Amino acid sequence: MTTLLISHPSSLQHATPTGHPERPDRIRAVERALEDERFATLQRVTAPEGELAQVELCHPAPFVQGVVAAAPRDGLVELDADTTMSPGTPSAALHGVGAAVLAVDEIMTRRAANAFCAMRPPGHHAESKRAMGFCFFNNAAIAARHAQQAHGAERVAILDWDVHHGNGTQEIFWNDASVLYASIHEMPLFPGTGAASERGEHGTIVNAPLRAGDGSDAFRDAYESAILPSIAAFQPDLVIVSAGFDAHWRDPLANINLKEQDFAWATQKLMELADRHAGGRLVSILEGGYDLEGLSKSVAAHVMALMRG
C-alpha cells in the first residue's frame, strides 16, 4: 500500500502580512522538496473542501460561520496580532479540514497505508471557539472526531511534535477520555500552556515540555520515556500526527535544535508503535515550520519515513 500526499492550491491563497512567518512560500518549499524522484511513488490526491458539518465536529456552528464571515473582500483583516485573514482564507482553511477528513477516510478503509496532508493554515492552536496562533480550524482534532463518528474508531491518539504546545487540541479533548493528546514542545514559549501537570479530566493529556536550547538527546529521551509509552498504553485505533517542523535548529520562532534526521527517527518509532497497536493506521497533518530549508528537508525526511524508505 502507498503513502498519500494530500494538497490543494487554495493553501497558496491564504495571504498573511509581509514578513509573516506563516506564508504561502512554506507550501511551495514543501512541494518542491516532494517533487524529487525519491517521492515518485507517492499517491498524490487533491483535497476536497471540507463541509461545515465536519468543522462543527469540533467547533460550534456560530464560531465557524463567524470565521467564514470575517474574511475581507480584499486586503487583510486581523483577528489578533498573529492571526490574519485574506479573501482566500476560508477556502484554504476548509480545504485543510477536507484534507484531514479525506486522509482519515482513506486510512480507516485501508485504501492507503498512511497519509501526509501538506496544507496551510495550520490548526493546533485553534480552540473550539477561538482562532489564534495562525490557526482557524483544528484539522487534527476534526480528523480524530471524524474517525470516531464515521468509522467507529473508539480511541484516537494525537501526537503533536510542533515546537509550540497545541493548546487548541488540548482544550477540545480536555474532558474526553476517548482521545489521547500527547505533545512535546518548548516551554516557556507561545501559547504558554503545556506543563506536564496539565493532564485533562481523565489523564488523557500528556505534555512533555523541553527547554530552550535542548536538542536531539532531550527530544529523543522525552519521546521514548513519555510520549510513546503513553500512546502504546492507550491502544489507539488510529494515530494522528500534528506534524510541525519548527523544532528544527534553523527555525526562527523557537530554540530547539532538531535535525531532519530526528523527524525521520520520530516517524519510524511512531510507525512501529502504530503497527503494533493501531494496525499501522497513521495520518500526518502539517502544522508549523517557518524556515523554508529546515521545513522542506524535515518534511522530506518525514514523508520518506512514512513511505518506509
Ligand SMILES: [Zn+2]
Ligand atoms: Zn509551531
